[in-house]
Amino acid sequence: MGHGGNVIDELMTDHREVEEIFGKIEALPSGGKNRKMYADQATMELVRHSVAEEAYLYPAVRKHVAGGGALADKELEDHAKAERIMKDLESCEPDDARFDALMASLMSEIRMHVEDEEQNLFPRLRAACPPDALDDLGDKVRQAKKTAPTRPHPAAPDKPPANKMLAPGAGLVDRLRDALTGRGKPD
Template sequence: MTTASQNRQSTDLIDVLAAEHREVEGLFAELEARFGASGPEVEDIAQRVVTRLVQHSVAEEVHLYPLVREVLDDGDALAEREIAEHDAAERTMKRLEALPARSADFWMTYRILTNLIAQHVGEEEQYLFPRLAAAVAKEDREQIGDRILSTEKTAPTRPHPASPSEGGALAALAPGAGLVDRLRDALTGRGR
């Protein structure tokens, strides 16, 4: 599957993450167009949403939030809030994965997830990204953007709510979990 992150010109971390936000919004729009429907197409789109959100979240937790802690005066509090939002979204994604698209609970859980992600994206783009643009040199943002893209290539494709939520421990575990997820995806046909 080719993603927007693989087709992008800019590697500035802000541009990379904002483009991924647009990609996920596009996937949500595909699901919204089928609201209340069921079947393999709906489940496939839902799985693509979960995969992209998990990969994006891992990259943010490994690279973005440690940077936020380092360069912003209130970085610890901001990073903790963002990570708490990721944790809530990951638990919701885990519930969504377990539900058949034909159930009302699937669509209610989908709605909860879209609200969580919309709030998170809004906070990052309106509040966090402008502050990082002012605090971090463009060259440094581009290097971190490159690392984000690299991390996403080996990141898990499924939610793992019990895994570490930030930094080195997550960076060490993510490639192994990602490999296991991709093998499972290939065996179940999910990795199409």
């Protein structure tokens, strides 16, 4: 969380980190207890990443990229699908019959979303947005991830200004819950 560089470099590093967690999940046998810990870690990273994108990346895409409104709306739809899957996954233990199916669905959804962003959205934004603006967005995304929620909140607003006002409060509550329960940490 918080790697440095412009917004595209920052978000691509996040993508690699989540893919690494997915690889750990895939390497474990079905029902393995550590699968839940890694699923929680993936969810925590994905939620922070998504909140930051929704607050800063997608408004910049709308502003700078031709046809950016439709592009941002499509990405928000992807986030909504992933968030619903993560919400369902949150209540599953690794030996639950739904866990593997939900995890496979989440990984598929995220991998398609990442490919779309990296092959389509990021190159278009890089071409349309000045380098100093990309650097500034990187700083804003890093700051947003520090206070963002760590649990899925499908009913929460996903567009400014409401998302920017509500996310830090939800993030504080989520981080307190995570600390009290040890969520995402080895037993």
